[in-house]
Structures are given as C-alpha cells and as structure tokens.
Amino acid sequence: MRLQKKQHRYGCVINIAPLIDVVFLLIIFFMVVSQFTQKEIEAVVLPEAGQGELMGEKVDERIIVNVNRQGEMIVEEQAHSLRSLGGLLQAARRRSSGLAVVIRSDRRVHWETVRAIMKVCADLKLNRVRLAVAEVGQIEPTK
Amino acid sequence: MLLTRQHLKPSAVGLNMAAMIDVVFLLLIFFMCTMSFVPPEKKLNAQIPRVSSSADTPRDFEPIRVGVRGGEQGYKIYCDGQLCSTFAELSGKLRARRAIADIPVIIEGQNEVAFEYMVKALDSCYEAGLSQVAFSANEAAQ
Numbered sequence: 583m584r585l586q587k588k589q590h591r592y593g594c595v596i597n598i599a600p601l602i603d604v605v606f607l608l609i610i611f612f613m614v615v616s617q618f619t620q621k622e623i624e625a626v627v628l629p630e631a632g633q634g635e636l637m638g639e640k641v642d643e644r645i646i647v648n649v650n651r652q653g654e655m656i657v658e659e660q661a662h663s664l665r666s667l668g669g670l671l672q673a674a675r676r677r678s679s680g681l682a683v684v685i686r687s688d689r690r691v692h693w694e695t696v697r698a699i700m701k702v703c704a705d706l707k708l709n710r711v712r713l714a715v716a717e718v719g720q721i722e723p724t725k
Numbered sequence: 726m727l728l729t730r731q732h733l734k735p736s737a738v739g740l741n742m743a744a745m746i747d748v749v750f751l752l753l754i755f756f757m758c759t760m761s762f763v764p765p766e767k768k769l770n771a772q773i774p775r776v777s778s779s780a781d782t783p784r785d786f787e788p789i790r791v792g793v794r795g796g797e798q799g800y801k802i803y804c805d806g807q808l809c810s811t812f813a814e815l816s817g818k819l820r821a822r823r824a825i826a827d828i829p830v831i832i833e834g835q836n837e838v839a840f841e842y843m844v845k846a847l848d849s850c851y852e853a854g855l856s857q858v859a860f861s862a863n864e865a866a867q
Binding site for chain 1: 742745746749750752753756757759765766767768769770771772773774793834835836837838839840841843844845847848851852860862864
C-alpha cells in the first residue's frame with residue numbers, strides 16, 4: 583500500500599524529461615546569443631531617429647563598425663585605424679559579395695570621423711552602408 | 726521484489742530533478758531578463774556616392790542641398806541656402822519638394838558637427854518621403 587502511494591507522487595517524472603530538454607535548449611540559445619552580441623557591440627549612445635528600419639542583414643553578411651565617444655573605431659573588440667579598417671572591409675567583401683557595413687557611432691562623435699568611414703566604404707564600392715539608430719524616446723543607458 | 730525495484734528507481738531520479746529544475750529555471754529567467762534590457766536597434770540607409778558616378782550622369786532634377794553647420798555649441802540647418810530653425814521645419818520644406826517629385830538630396834556637414842545632427846537631417850529626409858538621400862564626401866562650406 584505504501585509503495586503504491588509513492589508511485590503516485592512521482593508520476594510526473596515522465597513529463598519532466600522533455601521539459602528539461604526544451605529548457606536547456608533555451609538556456610544554451612540565450613547564452614550563445616548574449617555572448618555573440620557582446621563581442622560585436624560596444625557600449626555607445628546611439629542617435630535617435632524615427633524612420634529607422636529593423637536590422638535585416640544576416641550575421642555573416644554584415645560587419646559592425648563601432649565608433650565610441652573618443653572617436654575610436656572598434657570592430658569585434660579591436661581598435662582600428664582607417665587604413666586597417668579598409669583592409670578588414672576588403673577581406674570581408676571577398677568572403678561575401680553583398681556585404682553590409684553597419685556603423686554604430688556615438689551620437690556626440692564628430693561628423694568627420696563617420697564620414698571618413700563612409701568614404702572608405704565608398705572607395706571599396708561597398709554601397710550597403712547602414713547607420714545604427716535608436717528609436718525616439720527610448721531609455722538609454724547613461725554612460 | 727520486482728515491484729519495489731521498478732518503483733524505487735524513478736523516484737530516486739525524480740528527487741534530484743526538482744532541485745535541478747529550480748536552478749535551470751532560475752538561469753533561464755536570468756538570461757531572458759538580461760536579454761530584454763538590450764534595446765532593439767534600427768538602421769538607416771546611408772550613402773556617400775563615389776566621385777566618378779556623381780559627375781557625369783544626367784539628372785532630371787538638381788539635387789536639394791541640405792547643410793548642417795556648427796560645432797560643439799550648436800548647429801544651423803540650411804536647405805538650399807535657406808536657414809531652418811528646427812529639423813521639423815526642414816522636414817516640412819522637404820515635404821513640399823517631395824510633392825513635385827522624389828528629388829535627390831545631398832546632405833553636407835561640417836567636420837565638427839555631432840553625428841547625432843547628421844542622423845537627424847537624414848531622418849528628416851526619409852520622414853518627408855524622399856528616398857534618394859546621400860551624404861556629401863566633402864565638408865560643407867562656411
């Protein structure tokens with residue numbers, strides 16, 4: 583009699599196995615995604631714009647160029663000069679033909695810095711240049 | 726004998742599961758919360774035309790020249806030489822032009838102008854419905 587009661591209590595074991603499968607899958611997904619985005623993205627205060635479209639580029643068809651408050655150009659946690667950035671973009675273009683360049687620049691950076699990057703893209707005939715913007719009225723982290 | 730073995734085995738596993746699920750759910754909730762704090766970013770298309778292509782192709786319309794001049798203290802917006810006090814006014818002027826046709830726009834900025842204002846100028850053009858917008862490769866004249 584006591585044994586039968588025990589069986590009833592742990593009857594849910596059968597349902598738990600697929601649940602754990604799904605939950606682990608979700609955890610691994612979130613861990614991978616968060617690590618991936620942290621590598622490409624620097625903490626900058628983006629300019630606001632109302633007409634922005636959602637990012638639609640595939641990960642392997644775009645390259646993110648961060649420009650921080652000091653005007654340093656950072657790609658995947660590495661600071662670049664204009665010349666080395668040009669070489670990097672050229673190499674990336676050889677890998678995928680329809681390469682998009684996403685410029686994530688701080689809003690207070692001087693225009694000449696961003697224009698210089700766009701000029702490099704124009705010289706390399708990369709005409710899919712995007713400027714990353716934040717939505718108007720969004721709460722921004724104060725840095 | 727057979728009965729006790731069958732029923733004890735899954736119960737022993739089930740006891741460990743409860744604690745594990747607690748931890749796993751906690752991790753899941755943690756990662757989901759940290760993910761949602763990252764605000765979704767959007768993009769604006771931006772172009773600097775190559776020098777060779779812009780010179781000799783014939784155009785139907787002379788492009789509108791939007792200028793942003795200034796420095797750290799402030800900025801001034803010009804639309805074909807006319808001073809605009811706000812970006813809303815610039816957008817209104819551009820919308821009037823849009824009623825004629827989708828005229829190309831060239832945005833010129835001085836070196837010291839904050840990137841934010843150049844994006845606002847670009848945004849105003851898109852807001853007015855103009856789609857052929859490009860940045861000038863050269864600095865705006867004083």
